[in-house]
Amino acid sequence: MSTVIYRLVYYSRNHIPDQNGELDAEIKQILERSRVNNDKDGITGALLFNAGCFAQVLEGPLDAVERTFERIQQDERHGDVSLLALEPIAERAFGSWAMGFLGRSETNAHRFAEVGTKSGFDVARLSGDEIHSVLKRLAIEEEAAAA
Amino acid sequence: MNAAAIPIAARETPLPTSERILDGLAEPVVVVNADGEIVYANTAGEKTFGVWLVGRSLADLFPYYLHSGQAATVGRVSTLTTEDHTKYIARFEPMENGLCVVSLHAGGAANHEDGPACDELTGLATRNCFMRALDVALVERGDLGEIAVHCIDLDRFKLVNDTLGHAIGDALLKKVAERLAKACRKEDVVARIGGDEFVVLQCAPVREGEAERLANRLVDLLGRTYVLNGHTVNIGASVGLAYSGSGYQGRDVMRNADLALYEAKRAGRARFRCFEFGMDANLRERRELEIDLRRALALKQFELHYQPFLDLKSNRVIGFEALLRWHHPRRGNVPPLDFIPLAEETGLIVTIGEWVLRSACEAAANWPGDMVAAVNVSPLQFKSDTLLETVSSALERSGLPASRLEVEITEGALLDDTENVLATLHALRDLGVHISMDDFGTGYSSLAYLQKFPFSKIKLDRSFVAGTGADCDAILKAVAGLGTSLGMAITAEGVETDEQLNRIREERCTYVQGYLTGRPMTVDRIARFLENGQQRTEAAS
Numbered sequence: 001m002s003t004v005i006y007r008l009v010y011y012s013r014n015h016i017p018d019q020n021g022e023l024d025a026e027i028k029q030i031l032e033r034s035r036v037n038n039d040k041d042g043i044t045g046a047l048l049f050n051a052g053c054f055a056q057v058l059e060g061p062l063d064a065v066e067r068t069f070e071r072i073q074q075d076e077r078h079g080d081v082s083l084l085a086l087e088p089i090a091e092r093a094f095g096s097w098a099m100g101f102l103g104r105s106e107t108n109a110h111r112f113a114e115v116g117t118k119s120g121f122d123v124a125r126l127s128g129d130e131i132h133s134v135l136k137r138l139a140i141e142e143e144a145a146a147a
Numbered sequence: 148m149n150a151a152a153i154p155i156a157a158r159e160t161p162l163p164t165s166e167r168i169l170d171g172l173a174e175p176v177v178v179v180n181a182d183g184e185i186v187y188a189n190t191a192g193e194k195t196f197g198v199w200l201v202g203r204s205l206a207d208l209f210p211y212y213l214h215s216g217q218a219a220t221v222g223r224v225s226t227l228t229t230e231d232h233t234k235y236i237a238r239f240e241p242m243e244n245g246l247c248v249v250s251l252h253a254g255g256a257a258n259h260e261d262g263p264a265c266d267e268l269t270g271l272a273t274r275n276c277f278m279r280a281l282d283v284a285l286v287e288r289g290d291l292g293e294i295a296v297h298c299i300d301l302d303r304f305k306l307v308n309d310t311l312g313h314a315i316g317d318a319l320l321k322k323v324a325e326r327l328a329k330a331c332r333k334e335d336v337v338a339r340i341g342g343d344e345f346v347v348l349q350c351a352p353v354r355e356g357e358a359e360r361l362a363n364r365l366v367d368l369l370g371r372t373y374v375l376n377g378h379t380v381n382i383g384a385s386v387g388l389a390y391s392g393s394g395y396q397g398r399d400v401m402r403n404a405d406l407a408l409y410e411a412k413r414a415g416r417a418r419f420r421c422f423e424f425g426m427d428a429n430l431r432e433r434r435e436l437e438i439d440l441r442r443a444l445a446l447k448q449f450e451l452h453y454q455p456f457l458d459l460k461s462n463r464v465i466g467f468e469a470l471l472r473w474h475h476p477r478r479g480n481v482p483p484l485d486f487i488p489l490a491e492e493t494g495l496i497v498t499i500g501e502w503v504l505r506s507a508c509e510a511a512a513n514w515p516g517d518m519v520a521a522v523n524v525s526p527l528q529f530k531s532d533t534l535l536e537t538v539s540s541a542l543e544r545s546g547l548p549a550s551r552l553e554v555e556i557t558e559g560a561l562l563d564d565t566e567n568v569l570a571t572l573h574a575l576r577d578l579g580v581h582i583s584m585d586d587f588g589t590g591y592s593s594l595a596y597l598q599k600f601p602f603s604k605i606k607l608d609r610s611f612v613a614g615t616g617a618d619c620d621a622i623l624k625a626v627a628g629l630g631t632s633l634g635m636a637i638t639a640e641g642v643e644t645d646e647q648l649n650r651i652r653e654e655r656c657t658y659v660q661g662y663l664t665g666r667p668m669t670v671d672r673i674a675r676f677l678e679n680g681q682q683r684t685e686a687a688s
Contacts, residue, residue: 006377008374062376062377065374066374066375069374070322070325070373070374073326073368073371073372073373074325074326074329074330074368076364076367076368079367081371081372083372083374083379086377086379
């Protein structure tokens with residue numbers, strides 16, 4: 001009997017001031033930590049963010065997903081965390097832990113303009129599944145780029 | 148064992164290193180650093196908990212253990228439980244550089260002088276242990292407000308327990324404990340002192356604003372969504388904060404923090420309040436008011452006044468609304484706004500409401516024709532399950548036909564448990580009682596409620612009648628139109644001038660109630676009022 005895989009999708013406002021490189025440093029640290037923790041916990045999925053928010057898809061066994069989410073909830077840098085979905089899924093959509101660094105580069109802004117928002121990227125407007133497909137496409141692109 | 152007892156030969160044999168000796172022990176011994184990370188483990192430790200022990204944290208071995216620098220676990224004995232529920236008696240001995248030796252003995256609960264130091268579920272300190280730590284801290288540095296106590300209550304915890312079961316409730320408490328510990332510093336003491344009550348002792352010099360920041364953080368962190376065993380759970384936390392003061396004992400600070408917590412809850416929960424002098428006076432005053440309120444019914448201090456409402460077509464009085472008055476020998480006339488909320492909070496409204504219903508029915512039974520008594524019923528009365536019985540017995544005893552009783556409810560009654568309330572409303576209607584919606588236009592004014600239940604009457608809030616602007620006119624017109632289409636009568640409340648009366652007449656409201664058409668009066672003045680009114684109507688026609 002294989003373990004049931006759950007998917008958790010959330011987004012949150014980020015509380016990191018975007019000045020003096022503070023945002024870059026914090027985000028670098030968050031990414032690094034999530035990579036290490038998620039590898040250890042068997043979590044796959046994706047994290048994307050911009051200067052305003054984080055959005056994540058976490059896939060894995062329920063207890064690992066819960067543990068990871070709780071870690072996020074205890075992190076003061078995340079505020080107003082909105083849980084968009086928590087459900088069992090037939091299979092993982094992500095083979096590994098992908099992180100879409102979504103800075104303010106024009107390429108990224110352009111990529112997200114496609115999703116439907118005209119100015120900047122507003123995760124709040126996307127439903128859980130749309131985020132998923134956005135993240136998925138991003139992950140594939142990242143994978144392809146890395147290959 | 149003293150040296151003299153050791154045989155000479157043994158004394159001359161070189162001793163193995165301390166580490167070898169530790170490895171020879173059958174019981175696990177680990178050393179943790181200030182962050183709770185394991186920096187050393189003996190062989191028994193590695194055998195018991197796995198080879199890669201160093202680098203992991205004590206919380207990895209004992210999921211309920213919280214390294215929050217609890218005074219409870221330093222230099223003390225406590226029971227730790229592994230993920231597979233094996234219990235260890237752990238002895239914590241602090242060493243230099245923030246290190247601490249933890250020796251672990253497999254077995255049941257440790258024995259303590261006054262109960263366990265740790266709450267078994269959450270691993271936090273217990274109340275006794277907390278009070279000891281608080282008293283010690285007060286002696287050491289209690290004078291200058293350098294110690295802060297946060298009393299924390301979870302909002303809606305009971306609901307989680309009742310709907311998702313105790314296992315989820317327990318899991319939630321553990322996560323709450325974790326978040327508390329995470330938000331606090333090592334030198335703070337976190338304790339669980341009741342089912343869903345927690346307390347934090349913030350010692351070390353508390354800098355300006357630091358305690359407020361922590362209280363705020365606790366409200367934020369504990370109020371964030373929890374995911375427990377696949378369930379999404381949302382609760383809130385209210386926090387009461389109090390500082391130490393000169394000559395204070397533990398229980399004084401605790402009482403002040405409790406008072407502040409009470410105020411935080413009263414202010415709407417999910418927030419923190421700082422203790423202020425006067426809070427105890429407020430509470431005392433409320434307590435006294437409650438005592439008086441409990442006696443008021445027996446001492447016959449309540450009285451009903453009746454305000455007439457008129458049919459705008461015939462200009463005739465068709466009924467009276469019963470209004471509760473409280474005359475207190477010392478307080479004088481206590482305004483309903485001052486005591487109704489307290490009556491609702493304490494549940495006293497149910498018995499008071501019953502008295503109102505009975506008295507109004509009895510009074511109305513003596514009124515001529517088919518005049519109606521309108522009685523306000525609190526949302527709390529709907530929750531008490533006895534409303535239907537109370538109404539039918541009030542009607543039966545007084546002999547008043549059900550069609551002459553009108554129950555007035557506010558939207559508030561429909562907010563929670565809508566289905567049950569609707570069922571009660573339908574049952575009342577089946578008795579023949581009229582139901583009206585009071586204070587319409589304030590609050591949510593949900594049109595869905597009007598659709599869900601065929602109210603016989605909508606009472607438009609007085610603010611729309613008193614207002615003179617074009618928007619008030621528009622609202623008046625719209626609600627009157629709504630009433631006509633839905634087949635519900637409209638009462639305009641608070642009519643005080645002829646001009647207002649003309650306006651509502653133009654907008655085709657059905658009934659009018661206000662100072663202009665009759666002030667509230669005592670029951671004995673009704674007969675005369677009706678006589679005079681009769682004469683007025685006859686003279687006018």
